Structure formats: structure tokens, C-alpha cells
Amino acid sequence: xxxxxxxxxxxxxxxxxxxxxxxxxxxxxxxxxxxxxxxxxxxxxxxxxxxxxxxxxxxxxxxxxxxxxxxxxxxxxxxxxxxxxxxxxxxxxxxxxxxxxxxxxxxxxxxxxxxxxxxxxxxxxxxxxxxxxxxxxxxxxxxxxxxxxxxxxxxxxxxxxxxxxxxxxxxxxxxxxxxxxxxxxxxxxxxxxxxxxxxxxxxxxxxxxxxxxxxxxxxxxxxxxxxxxxxxxxxxxxxxxxxxxxxxxxxxxxxxxxxxxxxxxxxxxxxxxxxxxxxxxxxxxxxxxxxxxxxxxxxxxxxxxxxxxxxxxxxxxxxxxxxxxxxxxxxxxxxxxxxxxxxxxxxxxxxxxxxxxxxxxxxxxxxxxxxxxxxxxxxxxxxxx
Amino acid sequence: xxxxxxxxxxxxxxxxxxxxxxxxxxxxxxxxxxxxxxxxxxxxxxxxxxxxxxxxxxxxxxxxxxxxxxxxxxxxxxxxxxxxxxxxxxxxxxxxxxxxxxxxxxxxxxxxxxxxxxxxxxxxxxxxxxxxxxxxxxxxxxxxxxxxxxxxxxxxxxxxxxxxxxxx
Ligand SMILES: C[S@@+](CC[C@H](N)C(=O)[O-])C[C@H]1O[C@@H](n2cnc3c(N)ncnc32)[C@H](O)[C@@H]1O
Numbered sequence: 001x002x003x004x005x006x007x008x009x010x011x012x013x014x015x016x017x018x019x020x021x022x023x024x025x026x027x028x029x030x031x032x033x034x035x036x037x038x039x040x041x042x043x044x045x046x047x048x049x050x051x052x053x054x055x056x057x058x059x060x061x062x063x064x065x066x067x068x069x070x071x072x073x074x075x076x077x078x079x080x081x082x083x084x085x086x087x088x089x090x091x092x093x094x095x096x097x098x099x100x101x102x103x104x105x106x107x108x109x110x111x112x113x114x115x116x117x118x119x120x121x122x123x124x125x126x127x128x129x130x131x132x133x134x135x136x137x138x139x140x141x142x143x144x145x146x147x148x149x150x151x152x153x154x155x156x157x158x159x160x161x162x163x164x165x166x167x168x169x170x171x172x173x174x175x176x177x178x179x180x181x182x183x184x185x186x187x188x189x190x191x192x193x194x195x196x197x198x199x200x201x202x203x204x205x206x207x208x209x210x211x212x213x214x215x216x217x218x219x220x221x222x223x224x225x226x227x228x229x230x231x232x233x234x235x236x237x238x239x240x241x242x243x244x245x246x247x248x249x250x251x252x253x254x255x256x257x258x259x260x261x262x263x264x265x266x267x268x269x270x271x272x273x274x275x276x277x278x279x280x281x282x283x284x285x286x287x288x289x290x291x292x293x294x295x296x297x298x299x300x301x302x303x304x305x306x307x308x309x310x311x312x313x314x315x316x317x318x319x320x321x322x323x324x325x326x327x328x329x330x331x332x333x334x335x336x337x338x339x340x341x342x343x344x345x346x347x348x349x350x351x352x353x354x355x356x357x358x359x360x361x362x363x364x365x366x367x368x369x370x371x372x373x374x375x376x377x378x379x380x381x382x383x384x385x
Numbered sequence: 386x387x388x389x390x391x392x393x394x395x396x397x398x399x400x401x402x403x404x405x406x407x408x409x410x411x412x413x414x415x416x417x418x419x420x421x422x423x424x425x426x427x428x429x430x431x432x433x434x435x436x437x438x439x440x441x442x443x444x445x446x447x448x449x450x451x452x453x454x455x456x457x458x459x460x461x462x463x464x465x466x467x468x469x470x471x472x473x474x475x476x477x478x479x480x481x482x483x484x485x486x487x488x489x490x491x492x493x494x495x496x497x498x499x500x501x502x503x504x505x506x507x508x509x510x511x512x513x514x515x516x517x518x519x520x521x522x523x524x525x526x527x528x529x530x531x532x533x534x535x536x537x538x539x540x541x542x543x544x545x546x547x548x549x550x551x552x553x
Contacts, residue, residue, distance in 0.1 A: 019420075021445060023412035025514075054438055055416065057449060058508070058518040065509050089439040089549075093526055097505050193431060207434045215434065 007038045013047040014038045019055035025063040039071040051085040051213050072102040082107040087209050111210050129331035134165045140313045148380035149252040153177050154222035159211050160229035164192025167204050182209040212238045222251040231257045234287040240303045250385040256378050259293040265364030265372035275357020282340050293377030305381025317365035317372040326362045333358035395466035398426050403461045408452045419445035426465050439549045443527050446519030454487050476543045491517040492533050495524040
């Protein structure tokens, strides 16, 4: 049996992970000892973290239920909170049974409501933004990627793949030996699979998962990408740690992020500038850092990468059809002003001015003598061999 | 060979034979076989990882049930076949009267109106775990359709139809 149990006193958290399928209940002595130790030590709530428990047979569940019942009996004011993950399909349903033991037991899915922008990002409204964005960034990144170690034949993972268009482009351009694309938005994954099928692209594994707790073994991939996504988490270092973990020693992790306050355009530069400064604040309100781009180097170094390479590029209205650029800005306006500012409770006056900056950016993009830009920072690092 | 029920054909995906003695000696086999089979049959499901995890958990319970109810000797064969969203697991198990009546009674009980309550009660019951627990779990949590086919005197076949993509 490959499973681990550990008790973290600081968080009052008992973490069970791996596959637990004993033949007989008496093989669970370690769990019992830990459980008893934990229940005597905690005050208030004991968290039972089963996010990465991928298998628990009925023998083990039955025994665990016994420990839980005994704890509730011995310590009537003890509360137990079981933390499951929607990524393990059986987990929430199975653990819900424990709630029958006592009203002091609650069972929750931690990833139902677990990062600030989840509502906005997972309801499907982001799909049009992502699609046009990737169209614009790809013409730069296809040339940038090889400088960061991308080449044909690698095992590649794209974490937070969104609608999977980047993965599809990678598959065509670099023919990886394996390509896994993971996201936590089901509508985006459904879209990704449909696009791949429509274009006859085979072999990309689109997988539902959580970037901060991937059900992927250590040291699996030569090249791990994560684009425009560290900036949507309140704790990007946790994601980076996971990217590091699944990367093979000697392999590389590649991330891209923005610094939206540096978006620019002429004419109407001032209004544009004002709006993008406000974009940064709206994102910060939702605990996301759309200014993360230039901080990537520090994040990579702190995670333990070496040979860190960094560069930036600017998507502009002169990259192909200016209407594409304008479409991206329009999509931003719809989500940032139409949803996020509204949710923050901003006044109609503020929202009108906020929207104006986006319209001015579009104006600059489509103006025959205008120039409009969106800067992006690329960073990659090697996992020490 | 193509197995049919009604007019939907089940296309065979794989078949393996499992020596009961090996399993008695090495319990980990259930988990390992379940994981292996699940990986084989899941790659062309929409979300292969999610599917494989569910499938292997279900299959593991079936295998554990079979090896627990069994009392040594012979081979258990496991086949998986597919008809659209439905994956069919068939276990062919050597049996005697005791084993046959264990399965017959267990499967019969699954059609009780309060089967979901019985399952929870069994999971939380004190003392020894009810050996039917795996079958209860499949019927209740996995919404599996379970059936039994006698195959002469000393063999029976347990059939479980699983529609995991729709259920979850
Ligand atoms: C701004 S989008 C970027 C998507 C894609 N990489 C691209 O560049 O088009 C951020 C993505 O991160 C995904 N995401 C957010 N939290 C996640 C998590 N915990 N695990 C996996 N994906 C997550 C969202 O669903 C969304 O698709």
C-alpha cells in the first residue's frame, strides 16, 4: 500500500494521501495512532484532509468511520471537517456518509469555492477572451519557446490550459511525445476537447484537475508550461511548487504573466493608462495579481529553479489584424468592467470611466496612425538535475 | 466475440485471468489489477484520469468482494466490454453452494427500496464489515446494474454495468 498519513499540529490537520486498500482493519494501526493523537491534541475543529486520497477501500473506510465515531463520543465538543476534492470522483459522495455519525462532522469539497476569481474564470465567460489572446500571443511564443528549451519529442504538461488552444498549437508545432493539459474549468475542457476533435488533433490528454494539488507523480515532464495563470491565484508560489514537482530534474518550467498597468496606446494614452491602473486594483481586490509578470524571476528563484531565463514581448495592433487586438480589449472590458467592477460594487460613474479607457485602447488599435500594446513577461527555469 | 443485450452490442476491451492463490498471498494485487485495467479502458474516455480513478475504485471493490467470498483454488476471470457510455465488468468465479447463495442473496437485496440506507448502515456498523459492502457500494454510489448468471455447477458470473461518465 502506498499511502501517507501525517498530522500537522499548526493547522490541526490530519492529511491522508495515496491509495489505502488494506486487506484487514488491523493494518491501519498507524492511522489509528495518528487519529487518536490528533483528537487528543486539537481544540475546536480537526481537519481531515483527503484531497489526495485516490483510493480508500471499504475495509479502510469502515475502520476510519469507527475512529471518527469514537472521537466524537470521547470528545463531544470536537468538530471534524472532512476536506475532499472534486478531482477524485468518488470522494465527496463517499465521505458524506461520515456526516451520519454526528452533527459535528461536516464534509466539504475544498475546490468548489477555493480561489478568488473562480466564479469569473470557470463559468465559461472567459472562453472568447482566451481564444483571441492565444491567437495573438502564439506568433511571438512559437519563436520564444525554443529559447526556453522547447523542442520536438518532449513530454509536456500545460497546467491551467484554459480552452486548450495553446496545447493544440504546441502539438502541431513541436510534436511532443506526450501532452497533458490540465484545467479546473469544466466548460473550458469541454471546449478544448471539441476543438481538438474538430481539428482532428489526437493524443492531447485534457484532464480535470487542480493546479495546486495535482494528481500527477513527481518528475514526469520535460517541459511544464503555465500561462497567464499564476496571476489568477492568491498564492502563486503553491502552484509553482507543483510545477516544479512534476517537472523532471533537468527539465524546465515555462510561465507567462502580465503587468496590465503597462498596457499602452496612442492616441488617448492618458485615459488608457488610467483604466489599466484600475484594472490592477480590481484584480487585487479579488486577490489576484495581474501585475505579476516582472515578479516571475523572484518567484522562480524562490521555488528552487536554476538557469532562469526571462524576456518580455509586446502584443500590438500591428501583429496581424488590428481587429483581433480590439476584440481582446473588448472581451477584457466585458469581464473587468461588466462583471468584476460590478461585483466589487463600483459606482456607475466609475464604471463609465473605466469602460472608456478600454474603448480608447480599441480606438488606438484601430486608428490608422495609432499604436496599442499589451506587454507579457516570459520566464523559465530549470529544475536542478 | 460480441456480447449483446437487447440490441446494443458490447465490444470486448480486455480479459484477464487471476489465480485466486496469488491473491490470497498478495492482497495488493486487487488494487494493482484494478488500477491497471482502469488505465487500459479509460484512455478514450473524455477525462481519462477522472474516469480511471472511478473505474478502478469500483473494480477494486468487486475484486475484493470476490476474493473475500472465495475460499481458495481456481481462477477468477475478469472481462471488460463496452457499449457506448456503459462499461461492463464480468467476473467469472469458481463457486460452491455457499458462494452461490452469498451472491444470490446479496444481489437480491440490492433491489430493496431502502438499499441506500442499508449501505450507509453497513458502512457505519460496529463489528465486522458486511462482506456484501462492495456490491452495495456499486449499486448505490456508482449506480451500477448488477446481475448474476449461473454457469453450470461450479461457476457463476457476476455482471456489473457501469455508466460512470453520466453518474458523476
Ligand atoms: C487566465 S486563464 C489562462 C488560460 C490559458 N493558460 C491561456 O493562456 O489561455 C487561467 C486559467 O486557470 C484555470 N485555473 C484556475 N485555477 C485553477 C486550478 N486551481 N487548477 C487548474 N486550473 C485552474 C482557469 O480555469 C483558467 O482556465
